[in-house]
Amino acid sequence: MTVRVRFFARFRELLGTDISVTVQDGTHLLSLVKGIAEKNREGYDAIFDAKGAFREFVIVMQNGKRIDTADAGSAPVADGDEIAVFPPVAGG
Amino acid sequence: MLSSRERERYKRQLMLFGDEGQERLKKAHIFIAGAGGLGSPVAIYLAVAGVGTLTVVDKDVVDQSNLNRQILHYDRDIGRKKVASAEEKLQAYNPDITVRVIDTTIDESNAASLVGHADGIVDAMDNYPTRYLLNEVAHAKKIPLFHGAIRGFYGQVTTILPGKTACLRCIFPCAPPQEVFPVVGATPGIIGTIQATEVIKYLLGTGDLLANRLLIWDGMAMHAEELRVEQNPACPFCGAGCGSKKTQESDTKRAQKRKTK
Numbered sequence: 001m002t003v004r005v006r007f008f009a010r011f012r013e014l015l016g017t018d019i020s021v022t023v024q025d026g027t028h029l030l031s032l033v034k035g036i037a038e039k040n041r042e043g044y045d046a047i048f049d050a051k052g053a054f055r056e057f058v059i060v061m062q063n064g065k066r067i068d069t070a071d072a073g074s075a076p077v078a079d080g081d082e083i084a085v086f087p088p089v090a091g092g
Numbered sequence: 093m094l095s096s097r098e099r100e101r102y103k104r105q106l107m108l109f110g111d112e113g114q115e116r117l118k119k120a121h122i123f124i125a126g127a128g129g130l131g132s133p134v135a136i137y138l139a140v141a142g143v144g145t146l147t148v149v150d151k152d153v154v155d156q157s158n159l160n161r162q163i164l165h166y167d168r169d170i171g172r173k174k175v176a177s178a179e180e181k182l183q184a185y186n187p188d189i190t191v192r193v194i195d196t197t198i199d200e201s202n203a204a205s206l207v208g209h210a211d212g213i214v215d216a217m218d219n220y221p222t223r224y225l226l227n228e229v230a231h232a233k234k235i236p237l238f239h240g241a242i243r244g245f246y247g248q249v250t251t252i253l254p255g256k257t258a259c260l261r262c263i264f265p266c267a268p269p270q271e272v273f274p275v276v277g278a279t280p281g282i283i284g285t286i287q288a289t290e291v292i293k294y295l296l297g298t299g300d301l302l303a304n305r306l307l308i309w310d311g312m313a314m315h316a317e318e319l320r321v322e323q324n325p326a327c328p329f330c331g332a333g334c335g336s337k338k339t340q341e342s343d344t345k346r347a348q349k350r351k352t353k
Contacts, residue, residue, distance in 0.1 A: 008308055008310065008317065009243075009246040009308065009310055010243075010244070010246065012310065012312075012313065013312065017313075056265075056266040057264070057266040057267060057268040057269070059263075059264075059319075061319060064319070064320050066321070066322070066324070068326075084319065086308065086319065087268065088241065088248060088264050088268050089241045089242055089243035089244075089246055089247065089248060089268065089273070090218065090219060090220060090241055090243065090267065090268045090269075090270065090271070090273065091129065091218050091241060091242045091243045091273035091275055091280075092126055092128055092129055092130045092131070092215075092216050092217050092218035092219075092240070092241060092242065092280070
């Protein structure tokens with residue numbers, strides 16, 4: 001099945017955006033995003049912590065619906081899904 | 093009633109919303125938290141639009157390194173209190189409005205009283221702890237919070253309407269790490285100007301607000317994206333039955349959930 005992953009802002013700079021990936025049935029959100037991010041060390045470190053979990057401020061949306069990143073390890077992806085990964089900013 | 097001087101000053105926007113709209117702006121009071129990168133364009137555009145009363149709060153002193161983005165402050169203001177500099181510029185832009193400035197740090201003990209009877213809060217802060225505090229005050233007073241934040245060429249902006257939209261904690265349950273952030277002045281210029289547009293629309297009761305919509309600005313790709321957001325039933329602040337005990341429970345639950353993963 002094919003899933004579309006979109007990175008935003010700094011994540012986009014490091015990893016590109018609008019990435020179409022073919023994954024096996026039963027793939028979960030966490031492993032999907034990790035698989036892509038692993039291609040760029042800096043990009044990976046920006047999104048994941050040392051234990052390999054999503055950094056807690058990272059926003060992940062599946063088809064426009066917010067996913068609690070603590071659940072991403074058990075959230076399955078389906079064919080045609082659109083996943084958005086976004087880093088909030090803090091400056092003013 | 094608008095004076096003939098005001099009628100002339102606002103001529104080009106009276107074409108948009110008439111005397112009635114202008115009177116609404118004139119009667120309004122907006123609280124601007126921060127006189128920095130975002131606070132500067134927000135305050136300037138609200139002042140020239142004729143928002144009757146602006147309260148600007150900031151504790152800092154103008155530093156040379158602020159000047160690439162904080163357009164309320166000039167080179168000659170270095171070392172001066174930001175609120176003094178802001179007051180002078182805003183009154184010079186528009187002597188027909190009232191500018192109140194407060195030289196203090198917004199904290200838990202003073203936030204609600206600083207905001208007072210303002211009709212809305214503009215989040216022009218540079219840190220999430222204070223933003224969460226403003227979120228709480230906005231909800232307690234049932235007034236909108238116009239959120240904006242920036243980094244580098246990127247920004248985000250949304251309008252929070254207590255009880256109607258996601259709150260700041262629903263959207264950002266965890267704060268990104270605090271840092272000395274890189275920034276080019278045009279970015280807060282864009283985001284602050286969007287915040288000011290939202291304030292004006294809200295006060296006029298017109299247009300479509302960024303309600304439950306998080307606008308994401310990418311100046312590098314020159315692309316704006318909109319993420320739909322919604323109230324989070326598990327929100328540590330506004331989730332069902334909202335209250336401090338609940339907040340603590342949710343925080344604990346979330347922490348436990350993470351530990352078990």
